[in-house]
Structure formats: structure tokens, C-alpha cells
Amino acid sequence: MVDPAFADVVDAFETNFAELGDVGAAVAVSVEGRLVVDLWGGVADVATGRPWAEDTTALVYSTTKGLTAIVALLAWERGNLDVDAPVASVWPEFAVAGKEAITGRQLMSHQAGLAAFTDPVTVADLHPASAAAARLATQSPAWEPGSAHGYHAISYGWLVDELVFRATGRRVATTFADDVAGPLGLDAWIGLPPAQAHRVAALIEPRLSEPWVGGPPDHRVIALIEGLADPQSVTFRVFANPPMTTADFNSRETQAAGWPATGGIATARALAALYGELARNRVLSRETLDAASEPQVEGLDLTLRNRTSFGLGFALPSDVITYGPNGGFGHDGAGGSIAFADRSAQLGFAYIPNQMGNALGTDERARRLIDAVYKAL
Numbered sequence: 001m002v003d004p005a006f007a008d009v010v011d012a013f014e015t016n017f018a019e020l021g022d023v024g025a026a027v028a029v030s031v032e033g034r035l036v037v038d039l040w041g042g043v044a045d046v047a048t049g050r051p052w053a054e055d056t057t058a059l060v061y062s063t064t065k066g067l068t069a070i071v072a073l074l075a076w077e078r079g080n081l082d083v084d085a086p087v088a089s090v091w092p093e094f095a096v097a098g099k100e101a102i103t104g105r106q107l108m109s110h111q112a113g114l115a116a117f118t119d120p121v122t123v124a125d126l127h128p129a130s131a132a133a134a135r136l137a138t139q140s141p142a143w144e145p146g147s148a149h150g151y152h153a154i155s156y157g158w159l160v161d162e163l164v165f166r167a168t169g170r171r172v173a174t175t176f177a178d179d180v181a182g183p184l185g186l187d188a189w190i191g192l193p194p195a196q197a198h199r200v201a202a203l204i205e206p207r208l209s210e211p212w213v214g215g216p217p218d219h220r221v222i223a224l225i226e227g228l229a230d231p232q233s234v235t236f237r238v239f240a241n242p243p244m245t246t247a248d249f250n251s252r253e254t255q256a257a258g259w260p261a262t263g264g265i266a267t268a269r270a271l272a273a274l275y276g277e278l279a280r281n282r283v284l285s286r287e288t289l290d291a292a293s294e295p296q297v298e299g300l301d302l303t304l305r306n307r308t309s310f311g312l313g314f315a316l317p318s319d320v321i322t323y324g325p326n327g328g329f330g331h332d333g334a335g336g337s338i339a340f341a342d343r344s345a346q347l348g349f350a351y352i353p354n355q356m357g358n359a360l361g362t363d364e365r366a367r368r369l370i371d372a373v374y375k376a377l
Contacts, residue, residue: 069313
């Protein structure tokens with residue numbers, strides 16, 4: 001379904017398959033509360049040939065962080081969580097090894113210095129959420145909290161989830177299901193119910209020869225690669241521990257566990273509708289969204305080795321991510337997924353593929369779709 005004014009989005013979507021290697025994907029756009037783009041196509045599971053259908057969902061990696069942020073912000077808005085209080089005020093076990101003064105605001109903006117696990121862990125070690133949180137609670141920060149920021153690629157979710165749980169008595173996944181996805185009728189989960197497993201697209205490993213790599217790596221990618229090649233760097237320790245593959249995220253166990261930083265599963269339609277509501281100052285109040293989209297940190301990211309910017313849980317435009325000409329807030333995920341809100345245009349956008357890309361930041365496939373959307377406005 002496409003509003004005729006957004007016909008260029010159809011062309012961009014088709015071009016992604018013809019020229020940029022998409023295998024299966026969906027894109028959706030909400031403007032002023034109305035769905036104006038709802039496209040899907042390709043193959044959801046290469047092994048079986050299952051086509052990408054209207055109700056196909058996909059794991060969206062770090063696009064999940066935006067959903068977890070919404071839950072934490074709801075708790076803050078309702079007066080159940082004080083983001084400026086020490087985390088240890090509700091999570092006493094956290095008050096060790098130099099973490100006594102770390103605040104919820106610092107956790108939500110990647111300032112806590114807990115981006116990587118200190119001891120070797122496996123994927124299985126991190127089920128359930130409480131087990132991962134307990135490990136992080138014993139650690140010392142890798143830098144003085146508040147003095148710098150570094151992307152907490154997977155630890156962000158367990159830290160924020162435990163903070164919300166200690167403050168409210170409910171896990172992020174439960175609150176998201178009961179207070180966000182349920183009331184809005186969204187096909188989106190943090191922790192997939194077994195009955196929904198048959199709808200999930202199978203992720204495909206990135207292929208370095210794909211054209212969206214964009215030719216020789218630029219300085220941003222080179223900086224990240226240098227970090228990944230250095231076993232002593234924060235970058236290496238974040239992304240190598242635990243060792244993870246696409247197969248881990250395709251597993252029913254991981255999908256059901258619902259890692260609150262990287263395990264969200266949704267349709268593009270659901271994510272666009274959710275961010276469309278946020279763009280209209282719904283789900284969260286105008287005041288909460290004003291505060292959440294205000295930069296908490298800007299500058300060199302110790303994990304990504306590029307300049308990044310974060311609000312309260314949301315990623316903001318930076319050297320590695322763009323949401324179009326009006327700015328906005330949301331999150332992208334490894335492999336190319338992205339969802340964001342543009343409050344000035346009252347717009348929500350989401351794109352989810354199963355063929356993972358290689359780009360640092362906004363994937364070229366998403367970028368072309370975003371450009372087509374704004375051309376139509």
C-alpha cells in the first residue's frame with residue numbers, strides 16, 4: 001500500500017532489490033498518524049524459499065534500543081524511576097567497584113563504562129536477563145563514568161532493563177508488551193512468544209562483496225576496523241565477547257530470550273506506527289520527548305571510534321547515523337534496520353531487511369528510502 005504521493009519510495013524499494021542486494025525486506029512510513037507507505041517483498045527464508053509476507057517479522061538488532069528506551073522513559077514519566085538518582089538507590093548490588101554514583105541518565109546515554117563484559121561469556125550465559133545484569137553489577141567501569149561515552153552495544157539492554165525492573169517490578173519486555181505494543185496493536189516484541197516464531201525472517205550474514213559497502217572504506221569504517229583488530233581496545237572487547245553469529249540471533253532460544261538491546265522482533269509497519277505516534281507526542285508526553293531527544297553526549301565514541309550523539313536512550317544524528325533533513329531520534333541496528341521519529345513532520349519511518357549489510361551507520365538501502373520519503377513530503 002502506497003499513497004500516490006510517495007510513489008518514489010516504491011522505485012527506491014525496488015532498486016534496493018535490483019542493485020543493492022536486498023533479499024527480503026519491508027519499509028513503512030506513518031505521516032500525521034496515517035500509514036502512507038507499507039511495502040514488503042522478496043524472500044524471508046532463503047533455505048526454504050518462504051516469501052516475505054504481509055505479516056513477516058524480523059529481528060532488528062540495536063533498533064531494539066529505541067523500544068527499551070521508551071519503556072524506561074515511561075517509568076520516568078510516571079514517577080516510578082528517577083533517572084538522575086544513583087542506579088544503586090534501587091539496585092544495591094550495583095554499588096561496588098566505583099559504580100556508586102552512576103545515574104540512570106548515564107546508563108541510558110552510554111556513559112557508565114560498562115560497555116564490555118570483563119570475563120569471557122557465551123551467548124547461553126546471558127539468558128535470562130537477570131544473569132547478564134548480575135555480571136555487569138560486579139564489574140569496574142572501563143572509564144570514569146560521566147567522563148566519556150562509548151556505545152554499550154549489548155550491555156545497554158541488560159543495564160536499563162535491570163534498572164527498570166528494580167524501580168517498577170516489571171521487566172522491559174513485559175512493560176513494552178502490556179503498555180506499548182498491546183494498546184497500539186503492534187506486531188513487536190522484546191522476547192518472542194513461541195506462537196509467533198513461524199513469522200520471523202531468517203537473517204543472512206553480510207557479504208563483503210555487496211555493493212552497499214560503497215567502495216573503499218572511508219575514515220569512519222577504518223577507525224572501527226582498527227579497533228576491532230586490537231584485542232586490548234574497548235571496541236574489540238564489546239563486539240568479541242560473547243562471540244556471536246547470525247545463527248545465534250536466528251535461534252529460537254535467543255529470540256525468545258529477548259535481549260533488550262539487540263533482540264527485538266517486529267514488522268516495519270509496527271515500528272513506523274510506533275515512531276509515528278512518538279512524532280505526534282503520543283505514547284510519551286511532549287515534555288518527556290523534549291528531554292529524551294536532547295543530546296546527553298556528543299563527540300568521540302570510545303567503542304565506535306567515531307563521533308556519536310545520544311539522548312536518553314535514543315540515538316541522535318551524528319557522523320554515523322542520519323534520519324533525513326529534519327534530524328529526529330530513534331535507533332538503527334546492525335545489518336541495516338532503522339526506525340525513527342521526525343516530530344516536525346509528524347513522521348515515523350522503519351526499514352527492516354534480512355540480508356545484513358556492512359556499513360557503519362545508516363545503510364545505503366535505508367538512506368535511499370529516506371531520501372524518497374522526504375522528496376514526497
